[in-house]
Amino acid sequence: MSDSGIEGPDAMDDEFDTMPRWTVEAIESLGASHAIPAACRGSGNPAALTWLADMMNLGETTELVDVGAGMGGAAEYAALTRGTSVLLVEPMLGACRAATQLFGRATVAASGTDLPLADGGVDAVWSLGVLCSSADQLRMLEEMRRVTRPGGAVGLLVYIKTVADLPEQPDGNEFPTRGELIDLVRRAGLHVGEIADLPDFDGPPQVWQQQAQAVDDLVAREHRDDRRWQVADTQQSTMGHLIGDGLVLGMLLSLTP
Numbered sequence: 001m002s003d004s005g006i007e008g009p010d011a012m013d014d015e016f017d018t019m020p021r022w023t024v025e026a027i028e029s030l031g032a033s034h035a036i037p038a039a040c041r042g043s044g045n046p047a048a049l050t051w052l053a054d055m056m057n058l059g060e061t062t063e064l065v066d067v068g069a070g071m072g073g074a075a076e077y078a079a080l081t082r083g084t085s086v087l088l089v090e091p092m093l094g095a096c097r098a099a100t101q102l103f104g105r106a107t108v109a110a111s112g113t114d115l116p117l118a119d120g121g122v123d124a125v126w127s128l129g130v131l132c133s134s135a136d137q138l139r140m141l142e143e144m145r146r147v148t149r150p151g152g153a154v155g156l157l158v159y160i161k162t163v164a165d166l167p168e169q170p171d172g173n174e175f176p177t178r179g180e181l182i183d184l185v186r187r188a189g190l191h192v193g194e195i196a197d198l199p200d201f202d203g204p205p206q207v208w209q210q211q212a213q214a215v216d217d218l219v220a221r222e223h224r225d226d227r228r229w230q231v232a233d234t235q236q237s238t239m240g241h242l243i244g245d246g247l248v249l250g251m252l253l254s255l256t257p
């Protein structure tokens with residue numbers, strides 16, 4: 001159990017708690033236009049987010065809960081492009097504070113395995129790049145189903161492994177195979193609608209990539225001598241290698257309860 005209170009190694013604190021604090025400082029220095037690109041971690045592809053939002057019918061009258069919202073970039077993208085009301089749920093206090101400072105949306109500090117929400121009370125729930133870092137993946141999916149109203153929508157971006165054994169993986173992560181994920185989703189009582197793979201979508205526009213990179217570069221310049229930056233960087237590099245080698249890929253699913 002790490003300092004954040006969720007199960008997981010300290011490396012996850014460095015990546016998901018400390019880095020968001022430094023990221024906000026960098027965004028404040030570079031300008032607010034950098035906020036959404038730099039605050040999308042794991043979900044940083046507008047084309048894929050748009051596809052998922054379409055599949056989930058997100059609109060002005062929808063209330064969306066973002067489970068494991070991180071710094072809130074993806075939720076903000078939905079709010080700005082769809083007029084959707086958003087509630088962010090995120091266990092790491094550093095990320096919660098970062099999201100509040102950047103976007104000022106409603107944010108709750110909680111784990112996706114124990115959502116502080118009533119049964120069947122929300123229109124739509126999504127969770128992007130989170131499931132692989134949850135200590136209890138089935139429980140998180142069951143919680144997402146529990147809080148979604150009948151007729152509502154559930155969306156996932158899950159990083160899956162394409163081979164049985166990975167040569168390395170970031171601390172605290174456990175990637176299901178495609179088959180294991182579909183099985184988990186069904187066991188959680190969710191019905192599979194549309195599926196897409198992240199590599200099928202165009203990558204982020206150049207300006208988006210440049211803004212995210214500028215923030216990362218500034219954080220690195222300020223903090224690369226700090227052990228916590230080095231640990232977080234190793235986590236992110238490991239993930240980058242796995243994705244680059246095609247051993248891990250992002251899978252998008254639109255589901256119904």
Ligand SMILES: C[S@@+](CC[C@H](N)C(=O)[O-])C[C@H]1O[C@@H](n2cnc3c(N)ncnc32)[C@H](O)[C@@H]1O
Binds near residue numbers: 067070073127130135
């Ligand atoms: C790769 S980041 C993705 C953040 C955000 N969804 C995005 O796409 O930018 C993974 C996030 O999952 C969060 N997380 C880890 N375990 C969690 C849990 N049990 N419940 C909810 N969120 C969790 C981490 O704190 C981190 O913010």
